[in-house]
Amino acid sequence: MSWSAAIAAATALSALALLSIIALLSGDDPSLAAAALGTAAWWGTAATLVLQSAALLWGRRRATAPLGCAAGLCLVLALVFPSGVFTITALPVLVASFLAGLTGAWREVRRWALASGVLVAAAHMVNGSAEGRTDGWNLVLQAVLQALVVVGLPLLPASVIAAQRATNAARRETLAAVSRERDAKISEAVALERAAMARELHDIAAHHLSGISLMASAVARQTASAPDEARSGALEIRKQSNAILEDLRRLVGLLRDAASEDEGVKTLATLPGLIETARATGARVDFALRSDERRKPGAGVSPLGQLAAYRMVQESLTNASRHAPGAHCVVTVDDRDPHRLRLTVRNAPPGRQARPASGGSGFGVVGMRERAALIGGSFDAGPADDGGWETRMTIPRESGHDLPEQSA
Template sequence: MTTARRPGMTRSAATAVTTALSALALLWIIAVLARDDPSLTGAPLGMAAWWGLVVTLALQSAALLWSHHRATVTLACAAGLSLVLAAVFPSGLFTVTALPVLVAAFLAGLTGLWRDVRWWALASGVLVAVAYVVNVRGAGHFGSPALTMQAVLQAGLVVGLPLLPASLIAAQRATRAAQREALAAATRERDAKVSEAIALERAAMARELHDIAAHHLSGISLMASVVARQTASAPGEARSGALLIRKQSNAILEDLRRLVGLLRDAGHGDEGVKTLDTLPGLIETARLTGARVDFDLRSDEQRDPGAGVSPLGQLAAYRMVQESLTNAARHAPGAPCAVTVDDRDPRRLRITVRNAPPGPQARPASRGTGYGIIGMRERAALIGGFFVAGPTGDDGWETRMSIPRESGHDLPERSA
């Protein structure tokens, strides 16, 4: 027995026990009242009739134990048992058997598919109507011309009436389940897209890291060859050591190319190493497209701009400005932008890109995916900095990145 079926069996058992107790309690109340008013039972009943009614109610309630599996069959069984009782022990207490049938009908409408329930409900309604007619005739009342109408009304009240709220509840459950499934599917799709975007962004970072490493390791290799040629003392040993440095540098460069080269896209059109020095070119390119971009570099006169910031940190700053200007052009076309590079803090470099809200005539693009924000945040985390983005008080947008310096207070002086 699977764990998934146990809650259903527990609910069915609780329903069966509750229905049996309720029906037997109602029967006991009628028996007590019948002592003073025998007309409640239609005619005096023998002990066999009372026990037959008790057994029928017990069997009808026991049938509810399988309502979690086949509620429609349970409904037909409960209705069939009432017909058996009407045929064997017809009496005025026949209506008590309607309680288990009513519960079974509600459960059938709640748990079954309507295309199946409707036919079982129709068959059960016929059984209830026939049982009503058999009980009336068996009790000695041959009835009136309206007997058939009364029987149909009895079937409608016992079988049809509980099906209405049960079907509504089942429809609401199905709608909520479909909404949850659609939400789960949308969430899975979003997560897949975010994972893909992060993977692409990390591949781009690896590609750019390769460019930076290749640039600097190539410099190391050139310097080592220069040292090898300019060594004056102990030329043999110095030359061997310098050549070894060059050999190791070339080996590292080659291994790095093999390792990261698989992530490199063919035909990538942005191959240059990006630093703070290339920011003015980026700003000028944005201006050529018609964007209004102001650039403010706040630097310390005692050192060169970006001193102490690693090449990867400068690349993160460049990409942050690039992505922010792209987002501004997309979501706030025509709005002026301000790029501020604050290089005065000896410990951190701070970059801010702020755009005004779009004008009334502008037609912003549709809502983005947020992958650009994810990429900028990933870059900041990679270099130990932090990144924040959000709306401004005037309905504009601002992105900020803080990048730590590698050398702290020991920064090189500005070159003469």
């Protein structure tokens, strides 16, 4: 049984029980004699109460319809069977008014409450006039008070409860929105972390595997003509393989929240080792550091900025080995500017007999640009004047590390 059916049944039973009690007491009150048990007025009132209670079932579809129907039935009863028990019909109207204020929209409830109040007041005046009352102004005042009490008074607590419901619903919606926003931020953070891991894996794997590929080609050519050099190249391949495995283990360890060893931190100080590794693969790489004697190289550059610098050089050398194999490369670190660090990696155009890679994923340049943006720097890449390729990154220093201006 739905809540509206339960309310309708309870209202009908309560009103009929009250009508029966009043009818049993009609012998002691001459004004109630016309509504004695079994009379036409009694049956008419009972039928009206049942219809008014049945109108409450409409509340499932429209909250204000039962109020207007119950008030209209009051007027019909007053016109057909006026009696002293007429006031019992106020009970279903009161219940209907409370339900309308509880579940209906206030703009619609306001119009129906006004119309229902007019109907209840009119019914009270018609019933009083039929009983022979001649005190007109008193009758009008009582009719207005009847309408205010029966229709207006239940709207007050109903409105308070409805406002509390709306507030709770808004609070739940706000909490749900906050929860959705938090989940979205978590998903975004996870996506960014996955992108960062993908870039890191790309930088590590692409650099080492490109070197291994070049060394393997050299070993294949030297196997017959220069076995000793081929053996050295094979050992270097093994060294590079171990290096990539170590880097991958370190990255996985970071993902597992394990403390990384200091020797695994990539900084500007580790760039010479990176250059030596590239030279071991047969690449021709020169390294130039232009520093200021008044501070340590890389001073004021954050650890994240130094990692970005290392990865930029690593990725640039990898791209040079893929697209311009055998070309001369120059890595320049300009540390003289007191506000920012500049890195440049430039390679000459590939030789006529070189076989550049057919293409790449494009993630290397994207990763370098994203790393620069992450630390507030800048990155650009493009063809050089001699037909080669040049990549440039600018990394800002943290505040407090700028050199003071020299006094005149």
